[in-house]
Amino acid sequence: MNKKFMTTVASGALVTAGLSGAANAEDLTLCWAAWDPANALVELSKDFEEKSGHNMSFEFVPWPNFADRMLNELNSGGQLCDLMIGDSQWIGGGAESGHYVKLNDFFEAEGITMDDFIPATVTGYSEWPKGSPNYWALPAFGDVVGWTYRKDWFEKPELQAEFKEKYGRDLGVPATLEELKDIAEFFQGREIDGNTVYGAAIYTERGSEGITMGVTNVLYNYGFQYENPDQPYDLEGYVNSEGAVEGLEFYKALYDVGTPPGSSNWYMGENIDAYKSGQVALQMNFAFIWPGVEADPNVGGGKSGYFPNPAGPAGQYAQLGGQGISVVSYSSKQDAALEYIKWFAQPEIQARWWELGGYSALKAVVEDPGFASSQPYAQTFLDSMAIVKDFWAEPAYADLLLAMQEKIHDYVIAGNGTAQEALDGLVEEWTIIFEDEGKI
Amino acid sequence: MTHAPMEKIARATPAPVARRIKGLSDRAIAWIFVAPSIFLLLAVNIFPLIWTIRLSFTDYRVNRPNRDVEWVGLRNYERILTDDGIWATMQATAHFLIWTIVLQVIIGFALAYLINKKFKGNDLWTTVIVLPMMLSPAVVGNFWTFLYQPQIGLFNYVIAFFTGADPASFSMIGDVNLAPWAIVIADTWMWTPFVMLICLAGLRSIPDSIYEAAECDRASKWRQFWTITIPMALPFLMLAVLFRGIENFKMFDLVVQLTGGGPGNTTTLTSIDLKREAFERWRTGYSSAYAVILFVTVFGLASIYVKALNKVKER
Known part of the structure; x- marks a missing residue:
């Protein structure tokens, strides 16, 4: 039967x-x-x-x-x-x-x-x-991955004035990833209400899927594609395209200039903690956390705002x-x-x-x-x-994910090699995996 | 000495069993007694080992039960031994192994030497010192991540207090140069008490009469230390090194909790790498070959070391 x-x-x-x-x-x-x-x-x-x-x-x-x-x-x-x-x-x-x-x-x-x-x-x-x-x-x-921000900090007149003077625009929800980086940099190391605060909590975790779930929000918007849309499993020039390299460099720059010290292995939980404890102005995280943010006595009840992942030069996408x-x-x-x-x-x-x-x-x-x-x-x-x-959903997704975790973390957090080398290495590893799978 | 219990047992043995056993030699009866243990050993240790060796020559993946399994010969071994990434994890493991053992032996022996002196509160201090090794490695890993936090971590503040550096200016677990030392420090904190206990056992096994004889010969304390204490405690020290070496070669939980193997692959030890290959990438054949290589390495080194240990004991 x-x-x-x-x-x-x-x-x-x-x-x-x-x-x-x-x-x-x-x-x-x-x-x-x-x-x-x-x-x-x-x-x-x-x-x-x-x-x-x-x-x-x-x-x-x-x-x-x-x-x-x-x-x-x-x-x-x-x-x-x-x-x-x-x-x-x-x-x-x-x-x-x-x-x-x-x-x-x-x-x-x-x-x-x-x-x-x-x-x-x-x-x-x-x-x-x-x-x-x-x-x-x-x-x-x-x-889906989106962003949470401290609306109450953004509305402070002295910060608005300083931001406008420095960047020539209002301090508000960023329309692009570049604007988001400016905001993160602006808040980095700043004294607010007697505490030192930082820019953004982003995904950097090494062990499971963290940094991949974070970096893809930037890579997609800079032109990264998993494969040739017309030829499945053709990776060269798509995974490591010029735009993808630029996107990866952007993520590293964001990590270097706008994240809290010691945030080298952060994922959902750590980002929530950093945001709720008032350490950061912005938080990258999945939408599931938003009800908890709203209910939180420190950051909820109108103190926080939400916005979708901002656009990059190649479009606006977000990690599912x-x-x-x-x-x-x-x-x-x-x-x-x-x-x-x-x-x-x-x-x-x-x-x-x-x-x-x-x-x-x-x-x-x-x-x-x-x-x-x-x-x-x-x-x-x-x-x-x-x-x-979304990331690959192939039966070999774990292989593909681990390879990406390793390459991205090694470049963004450890600072080894270049973005081009990291993505070239990723193409090489993913190609081997698909060959082993009999897909190419 | 009475034989009453044995006689009771003999009388209680059912007649058919007694008849069967009657004709058996002592050797045969001995075999009957040890057979269950041997069977258990074969089932639990030897069979999985042989099975792992067999799998190491295939491309088997446990998460693809429907896929044909191919015999790939030595390909898995070739891929592992020529993989730069794996050699990097070996180096990270060697760094961790060597430095944890060196630090734990030096500090552990020093603590044992101090504790061995009779003073008030001796027992209390011994209890306090051994507390870290009673904790779960996952718990230790977790709270060291807080100690290493640049903004709130006590460790950074202590370093800042002595050096004048800004506590937030360095990250022990986020920096490629510092992370290997971060895991060494945490492991040393946790396991030095274990080495101390073994050393203490060694020091307490040295008869006072030897020191008294040395005193009579007017040997200085320094000379007594090098000619009596160290040689007589050496087998215990070597035992501690063996235990810690084997334990740290398979170190997993503490490091995963602390750094997740990062930044990049800086603190990815072989056991972490092996687990990823076996239970995240599900490359069962490949990871079996990896496990066999590690087994041979540990077994070989441990055998050489045990021989050396026996020689030291015989002296």
Whole structure:
């Protein structure tokens, strides 16, 4: 009996049974990263437990260890997780290695259509191969890199005057990356309210994916492309184009002139801490942190503003974050897991998800007339989601990511070699990886 | 001496078992007793080792169960031994290994020498000194990242106090020149007490009568130190070096927590690199070859060292 048939049967059974009449109460385990949205999901899932009769357990792992722990679980065919909210880059490996259940038949049976979700999230979180109508996850949490800034500092008249005198323009939300660097440099080492503050907290982390998730926000906007759009896996001249080299030099310059001392290994958590403790004027981070910023007594309640990643010479893009929710193929409770996805996809649940601090990817939620004004960061989220690009989602994504982490960190933080050498080296390593994969 | 318990056991042995054992030699019975241990050893140590060696000649990737596994001969070994990056991690490991051992032995021995003198509060100080080694390496790594923080870190302030430099002007874990020393300092802080305890055991094993005889011969303290203390404590010192050497060759948690292997690859030790190859890149065949090379290196060096240690003990 093949999996497709099994899924169809399961889907049919669900339609018949409905959510409220689950015959057997199951203990479902949902695996995700340990972060604020996970707490919101625990709260949200109480409704599912009530309606379905199933019990939900959660396995949340901190981000730096999330990929290690969960990919180990999947690769070993473990049955810990029935539902996995895996990172967007895992989708290729999840599909090709048989870790995830293909959801097309289920979606069709339940009337769930991907047209109802933000297109970028469908491509980023659900499809494999990219651009094909093969779905392995339901977009669960839309996320994107954006910027947070200290609006209260920006509004100080003495700083505005000084900035205008120095740069000939108002101190405000930067339209370009160059302007952002000026602002970071302006605040670097400045005394504000008796404390020494610094420019920007940016991603520099070496161990997992930090610096890659940061530098791509600059590289995209300076002309970096992952491959020749007309010839897949043709990297030379795209990854290491003139613009990409310039972009990498820019990121290093930003790190050198506008970041706090000692921020050589910072990712989401460190950036949040630096911002909330009043160390920095600007913070690069994924949008998931914005509800927490708003609620913070030091920087929330109108003291902070939000803006999408500023444009560069080659355009305006931002690094996609976020995840889709998948059913793990090794789970013995796939029926109940599919039931959860059906429940989660409902517009009213998605609306509640947004209320609790989860970023819904459902168009019905984000295109609601009241959405943009529902939170101070809602419009920035929408604007940012319209300009996203994502890292490779190939089965070999981890190889590709590690190579990039190493090359970029070695140049930007350690200061070894040149930007051109770093990107040439990256082309060389990525080419070997794709050769090993049999892609070229 | 009574044989009552043995007789009781003999009487309690069921007749069929007793009949079977009756004809067995002492050697056979000995084998029956050690067989479970040997089986366990084979299953837990030897089999995985042989399996790893076998995998090292393939391109197997554990995250691609559906892909055909190819026999690649010595290609993995060739790639590793000609990879500049891996030689750089070897150098970083050697730097870490040598300096941590040198510092820990010198400081550990000095502390042991002081603690060995009888003074008031001796036990309390011993307890205080050994506290760092009771902590988890992850915890130690975490709080040293705070100590090294240029803006709030105590370490930078102490250095600034003595040198007059601005505390925010240098970053111990963000600078390629300082980061290798940052991990050496943290490890030395944590593990010097361990070396101290071993040295203390060595110093306390030296009979007082030897020193008394030396006093009678009017040997100076300096001469007693070099001709009695050091030679007699040497096997213990060498043991400490062996333990710390093996431990630090596989150092992972403390360094990952402190620097993540950065900046760049400056503090990427072989164990960190190996873990990335095996469980992040999932290059199982390649990482098996890497592990075999490291195993042979450690095993070879440890064997030579143990021989030297035995010679010192025999003297």
